[in-house]
Amino acid sequence: MKVSIERSALLKAMSQAQSVVERRNTIPILANVLIEAEGSEISFRATDLDIEVVYKVAGMVERAGATTVGAHTLHEIVRKLPDGAMVELSDDGTANRLDIVAGRSSFSLATLPREDFPVMATSEYTCNFAAPAGTLRRLFDKSKFAISTEETRYYLNGVYMHASDGADGRVLRCVATDGHRLARIDAPLPENAGDLPGVIVPRKTVGELGKLLDDDDQEIALSVSETKIRFATPEIVLTSKVIDGSFPDYTRVIPQGNSRRLEVDASEFAQAVDRVSTVSSERSRAVKLTLDEDRLILSVNAPDSGAAEEELIVAYGDERLEIGFNAKYLLEIAGQVDRENAVFLFNSSGDPTLMREGNDETAVYVVMPMRV
Template sequence: MKILVERSVLLPALAVVGGVVERRQTLPILGNLLLVAEEDGVRLRGSDLEIEISTRAAADVQEGGAVTLPARKLIDIVRSLPEDGRIEIKSQDDRASLVCNRSRFTLSTLAAGDFPSMEVPEAQVRLDLDRELLRRLLDKTAFAMAHQDVRYYLNGVLLELGGGRIVAVATDGHRLAKVVGAAEELSTTGESDPYQVIIPSKTVTELRRLLGSASERVRLELSDRTLRVELGETVMVSKLVEGQYPEYSRVIPTGLEREAKVDKERLRGALQRTAILSNEKYKGVRVTFDEGRLALQTQNPEKEEAEDELELDYSGERVSVGFNVAYVLDVLGAVDGSEVAIEFRNAESSAVWRGVGAEDEVFVIMPMRL
């Protein structure tokens, strides 16, 4: 194989596929990237056996072929080269050379034929989405998903499709995020609405990174075991989390008779200040809703205390609730508007948070005992 490729073209492509490569692998070849020289470019692929990402970069292909190169070393080398550099990559036997101007590197390779390829079953559901919509759904829910929980079905984001809408839900058992978006009708092969899949946490992270800010359409192809995502020249294939997601609607409290509204940025600032003296292990804050005012209080085992107060749009009896500071700050980061609405019942019940007027999103936070 022999190709000539611009550094400005190769580096973004490496960034797309390189994120999936783990620093420690069960198989040595998983530390490599596969490069396949095609007629008018080079296709790159990375995999960890759970997720596979491939993309294409324009290149002058002088000799076809395929090679695998050490991912981290290749990315670091290309990143270090001049921005306007033109790179020659040539492979022979178990070595590959990379030349740019007066810089020359020789890398060891592994057989391209040994690079794993994920099996993709026939899709049961196909859906085209606006890229910004999918990014919004994941950005607003990913913070609430669990990581390495024994309840493996919580280690990801649930996507529920059907009825002209797409719903994203994530929970770790202490908080829940649900966001709804409009979507076209599904193209299915016999499956009835709604269709549910659980996207693993690492896939969610990689997908959010790939979605970026462009507005082009995204194609989702789903089966019982895999998710396939097309974003222009980039294709991601991921295994799905097997199992039944909990009935999330039961976790969302209804009929909450008390509602308060508060400025988002002022609340964020007050929480960040009071959190300085909160218990480092539990990060609890006592939030007191009173007519016209919101009081925050934290304390720690050293008997240090912090208090803050801000204006509140609320008329009702005084209620004090304990919350995890980090959970509230995560919700504030997901809310778009300048004002937050909080619905609650008492100190023992979960509270519903959302941006004022944002009926398509719900954030539930369970109370803490302080």
């Protein structure tokens, strides 16, 4: 194999590939990226056996072939090369070495046989559709903060994507929860997505998707089966196993009768929560919200370190209410609001609280209160 690639294109490919590769591997080949060159296309394939990414770039292929080389080492080399450099990758197929030449720099890396590299089995995808990258990014970005990190409840360690009934008809919906907070985000259901099986997309896959969905207008081709999900653009194909488990009935958690309505400037609210929680020795300590006629008082009382209080002018016309929340959860939910105002709907100090962006019901958040 002998190929030449422009440094920035190679860096982009290797950034995507090496982020899938785990830093510590008991199987040596999984630390490598498979480089395949044919025609005028060079592909870089990496996997951790649960996720596989294939990144294709155009380059000059002098001699077709394939090899595998340490993903993190190659990425670091390319990252440190000067901008605009042409990078030549070559091996003679016998020495178990990949030579890398760029200008006056040259490197030689150990390789492993391409035959040892595991390629993810293709799945019979039952549902195929396309959706704009911007739509998918909103669905996953706004829900991922609520993914659980508790390994015992593995079925909550991802985002549940499915077709559902929304206020204005069928929607493509993403839901995540860790039992303390929940995010439910809707988007118009794409054509051919009506028979989408509900799948739980793992946390790591959701993180990798961010790099794939950077161009809002690009169409992403999705293929879904009971066990796998695939996201594809002309350059990148990301295939992932889905979490084998049943996502709980989240609809029972979303309160329907909360009538006490608070409307507040989202950024002002987030900044105030951040300020008052500074005196708390633990980030998980409750922030108390005291609501009265058009007035909100945020307070923290930490006996070991001090106390803080801040008052905000808000829109609230119901009876007085005192309720406590985890400061971190409030900040994360307030951080999802793209519009100017956040609307909180309360029932009582012991019941789940609903939050949405203005009157937009396509993004709904639920947070459990804390005792204060």
